[in-house]
Amino acid sequence: MSIALVMFLAFVVVTLGITGWAARRSSGASAYFAAGRRITGWQNGIAVAGDYMSAASFLGIAGIIAFQGYDGFMYSVGWLVAYLTVLLIVAEPLRNAGKYTMADVLAYRLSPRPVRAMASLSTLTVSTFYMIAQMVGAGALVSLLLKDSGLSYEAAVIGVGVLMIIYVVFGGMLATTWVQIVKAILLMAGTILLSIFVMSRFEFSFPSFFEALTHVTYTENGVQVTRDFLQPGLRFKPPYGALDLISLGLALIFGTAGLPHILVRFYTVPDAKTARTSVVWAMAIIGTFYILTTFLGFGAATLVGRDTIAANGGTNMSAPLLARELGGEIFFAFVAAIAFATILAVVAGLTISASTSFAHDFYTNVIHHGKMKDLGEEVRVARITAFVVGAVAMGIAILLGPTANVAFLVALAFAVAASANLPVILFSVFWRRFNTTGAVAGLATGLIASIALILIGPSVKIFDPPIFPLENPGILSIPLGFIGAVLGTLIGREPEAEDKFDELIVRANTGIGAEKSTAH
Amino acid sequence: MKPLDDADWKRVAQTAEFKSLLSAKRRFIIPATIFFLVYYFALPVLVGYAPRLMEKKVLGPVNLAYLFALSQFFMAWAIAAFYVRAAGRFDRMVERIISMIRSWGRGE
Numbered sequence: 224m225s226i227a228l229v230m231f232l233a234f235v236v237v238t239l240g241i242t243g244w245a246a247r248r249s250s251g252a253s254a255y256f257a258a259g260r261r262i263t264g265w266q267n268g269i270a271v272a273g274d275y276m277s278a279a280s281f282l283g284i285a286g287i288i289a290f291q292g293y294d295g296f297m298y299s300v301g302w303l304v305a306y307l308t309v310l311l312i313v314a315e316p317l318r319n320a321g322k323y324t325m326a327d328v329l330a331y332r333l334s335p336r337p338v339r340a341m342a343s344l345s346t347l348t349v350s351t352f353y354m355i356a357q358m359v360g361a362g363a364l365v366s367l368l369l370k371d372s373g374l375s376y377e378a379a380v381i382g383v384g385v386l387m388i389i390y391v392v393f394g395g396m397l398a399t400t401w402v403q404i405v406k407a408i409l410l411m412a413g414t415i416l417l418s419i420f421v422m423s424r425f426e427f428s429f430p431s432f433f434e435a436l437t438h439v440t441y442t443e444n445g446v447q448v449t450r451d452f453l454q455p456g457l458r459f460k461p462p463y464g465a466l467d468l469i470s471l472g473l474a475l476i477f478g479t480a481g482l483p484h485i486l487v488r489f490y491t492v493p494d495a496k497t498a499r500t501s502v503v504w505a506m507a508i509i510g511t512f513y514i515l516t517t518f519l520g521f522g523a524a525t526l527v528g529r530d531t532i533a534a535n536g537g538t539n540m541s542a543p544l545l546a547r548e549l550g551g552e553i554f555f556a557f558v559a560a561i562a563f564a565t566i567l568a569v570v571a572g573l574t575i576s577a578s579t580s581f582a583h584d585f586y587t588n589v590i591h592h593g594k595m596k597d598l599g600e601e602v603r604v605a606r607i608t609a610f611v612v613g614a615v616a617m618g619i620a621i622l623l624g625p626t627a628n629v630a631f632l633v634a635l636a637f638a639v640a641a642s643a644n645l646p647v648i649l650f651s652v653f654w655r656r657f658n659t660t661g662a663v664a665g666l667a668t669g670l671i672a673s674i675a676l677i678l679i680g681p682s683v684k685i686f687d688p689p690i691f692p693l694e695n696p697g698i699l700s701i702p703l704g705f706i707g708a709v710l711g712t713l714i715g716r717e718p719e720a721e722d723k724f725d726e727l728i729v730r731a732n733t734g735i736g737a738e739k740s741t742a743h
Numbered sequence: 744m745k746p747l748d749d750a751d752w753k754r755v756a757q758t759a760e761f762k763s764l765l766s767a768k769r770r771f772i773i774p775a776t777i778f779f780l781v782y783y784f785a786l787p788v789l790v791g792y793a794p795r796l797m798e799k800k801v802l803g804p805v806n807l808a809y810l811f812a813l814s815q816f817f818m819a820w821a822i823a824a825f826y827v828r829a830a831g832r833f834d835r836m837v838e839r840i841i842s843m844i845r846s847w848g849r850g851e
């Protein structure tokens with residue numbers, strides 16, 4: 224048995240222990256969906272970071288920097304700056320005025336059934352697409368990292384899927400939170416260790432580290448080339464490179480604050496002030512992580528070399544191979560186990576947000592008009608949904624196979640969050656005139672525009688050459704989402720919605736009447 | 744205490760205290776948001792459309808593009824820190840509003 228497998232199993236044992244502990248502690252809807260709203264600020268901050276930093280961040284961005292230098296670093300910046308939107312605009316009003324999902328805030332003054340149905344559809348779209356991307360990546364990575372144990376892609380996908388279903392079905396939000404906290408701590412520990420090891424090779428001298436980056440040698444189309452990795456232009460090339468990056472930036476800045484699995488985290492804390500503290504903690508961790516990723520990526524470029532990485536699994540293997548170079552098999556196994564933990568924590572967060580939205584928005588409030596005979600039913604439906612969503616994601620990931628190009632699914636998830644979710648969240652708390660027609664139109668336009676632009680874009684090769692030249696549709700789909708919401712609002716007339724605006728803004732800005740944490 | 748009814752919510756929204764809370768928040772959040780959006784999007788715009796400028800080496804081998812990208816992290820942290828300080832002020836304004844509502848015999 225390889226060391227990597229032993230470390231994977233150790234993580235599995237610890238997280239199942241957490242799940243068992245959480246299952247015994249929690250009962251009731253607020254405990255299941257929101258961990259009883261008793262998570263503290265720093266805990267939630269670490270959990271937000273653990274929920275957010277996917278394997279695409281850890282392995283993907285390190286890989287992009289290792290292969291494309293500066294452009295990869297520039298790519299990573301938006302993932303932190305996006306949290307300013309969460310901090311300044313979304314987190315506190317959402318915690319004050321909502322219960323379990325973002326639709327709670329919309330349903331306050333709008334007609335609940337159509338708004339919740341559309342919001343739930345958008346949430347399920349974002350979460351499921353993002354989850355499929357994670358699962359395909361997970362399967363490919365885990366089987367690559369555990370190559371010596373002979374684990375197949377299918378077995379890896381099923382393993383990840385079964386674990387995430389167990390965490391969510393039995394442990395609910397409390398288990399998910401602690402899996403995310405453990406993962407974030409492991410991820411930071413690994414990243415800090417790797418960075419220190421990298422710098423030790425340069426005798427902790429930043430001048431000699433940066434000097435080495437100005438001449439990185441590798442093979443390109445059979446020819447050996449030497450490039451300055453600090454100079455831009457290796458990834459984002461004319462004519463559309465800069466525009467694509469701006470479009471991605473828009474999707475990140477507006478989309479992060481509309482990601483359902485991030486938003487649900489703010490319901491797990493006692494009040495809006497704690498939600499604020501947790502965003503600050505998350506920003507400290509996420510920012511440090513992305514700055515250190517530079518050392519991982521540049522370190523892999525200089526110490527391992529692009530050619531060696533390309534021959535041993537490609538860009539995603541940059542950080543693990545760097546670990547092997549610096550600390551041998553044990554460190555490789557440790558970094559591989561971190562990647563595994565990272566994947567599990569993110570997919571668990573996605574699963575619980577999808578199942579919460581289906582059970583709370585769709586089942587309870589759309590089908591049953593918000594009147595349930597049995598209080599336990601909502602949680603039961605959420606558990607079944609978690610199982611179904613997990614099984615569907617596993618099935619699709621196995622059908623797509625390890626070589627499927629799934630990066631566009633991540634772009635799609637952020638684009639939908641930015642173009643459909645964020646405009647309606649903003650308008651519902653900032654625009655008195657906003658109404659149900661506007662919310663439904665905004666959600667629908669943002670959702671359809673994002674999907675359509677991806678379908679006619681360069682990632683999905685239906686049209687060659689593509690009709691829409693950018694991989695990231697945000698630059699067009701976000702304005703469309705806003706325009707849809709505005710036009711819908713102007714067409715509709717809803718005096719009741721305008722009438723209840725005062726109540727919503729008083730609640731959102733003062734926290735009067737906000738959901739309390741539960742004793743247990 | 745009696746919970747707030749429809750008329751109470753409207754009454755709170757009309758008070759000078761609540762209005763000044765909203766305008767204090769707006770005075771911080773709107774400029775801060777515009778600033779971080781401009782600062783952030785300046786990065787891809789300058790790197791994409793003024794590459795000569797950004798490739799200029801300013802600190803040994805380190806160029807302007809790298810320093811500007813790195814500065815984004817500190818910009819984000821700085822705005823977060825300023826916000827937390829301002830939010831402490833908002834919290835105190837909220838406390839005054841809640842005690843005002845209590846004096847009406849309303850509350851949770």
